[in-house]
Amino acid sequence: MGFEDLEPIFGEPKVEWDQGQDSVKLRPFLFHVSASDPSHLRIHVTDFHSNTWEAVKSVVQLEDMRDNIGIGGSWSEFVDYVIASIKSEDLKLVMEGHSSSGGAAYAKLVGQKLKGMPLISIPLTKLLDAAASEAMANLSLELFKAFKNMQHSLVEEQEQTFQLTKVISAEKERNETIQSQLDYYSKRQKFQKKNATDKADVSSTPMSNGLQNSPDKLKAQEASSTKVVNRVVPAYRRAKVRGAFLQDAEDAKDS
Incomplete structure (x- = not known):
């Protein structure tokens, strides 16, 4: 139970x-809270x-303050409450009376x-002369140390x-380089796939269709048709001339 870890x-x-006493002009104040040792x-x-x-x-x-205020819970919870109250934006320094040495006589x-x-x-105790100078010097030094620590952390x-x-x-x-390579390979694969598809379509077409539709084939077919039309009929299949005299084979022998 103490203040070993207090920042x-x-x-x-x-x-x-x-x-x-509101008419009295006041200067800005700074406060510094620290652990002088683990128990204070x-x-x-x-x-x-x-x-x-x-x-x-x-x-x-x-502990006596805790009892007077009436705050329950553990010791660490009470210390946390005191520290949170000191850090509050509504923390007040209330001064009273006038000191013969200047300033207020009392403060809390x-x-x-x-x-x-x-x-x-x-409640606060007023410091004078060397004690006041030492307190101001210590506060300034500790504030500078805190600033340097914050600067170092920054x-x-x-x-x-x-x-x-x-x-x-x-x-x-x-990642951009990898994406660029992936895009290149993807386009390349699509191009290769398209070429393969085109070749497959050409090879699947019957060759005879191509030959039948070629100009040389068409000329050969036309020539063949002409020959068939103009072919001479054999003599034995020709029709006999109308008006010719026909004799039987036996009549021909008798004559």
Whole structure:
């Protein structure tokens, strides 16, 4: 039970004065939440001018806060609720009174995970002089580290994206080459299939039909027909001349 895995949290709370002090001009504030050690939660809030605040809460103190708020469930669920409330866009820094050293005399962070859920209220202690300067310096340094880590992550992500883009581009080019080859082979197969079909149609036509329809064959047929028409009939099959005298064979002998 602790804060070993807590990532640093940065944010800008909404700032307001407590009752009757709305006319006082306020500077923007930044806060930083971190684990000073596995059993303590540290919060710094500052405007980098005359208001710098701190809160350090131990596990025991947070357990007491949990009982006062009346939030049930496990410890980890309570810690998650506190962190979610701090990260909420409605987190407020409420200040009150005026300090002789400048700025407000009192301040607290007030937030809730969602509207209608329990409020958490974390009182803050005002830091002065060297303590305030150190808190502002630490917050600035931690903010810069977070920025550098984010920048490094962004560069790595961009490099990964670039490499992935190269792989995708190479794969796309390869696919286009394969598709081009497939299209070529497909057209070639269709052409070969068409040629084979044309040859099959020619070979299936009877040769006699071609010969019968050829010019030479037609001339031969015409010549043959002419010969048949003009052929001389043999003498023994000719018709006898009308008016000729016919004798019987025996009469011919007697004469």
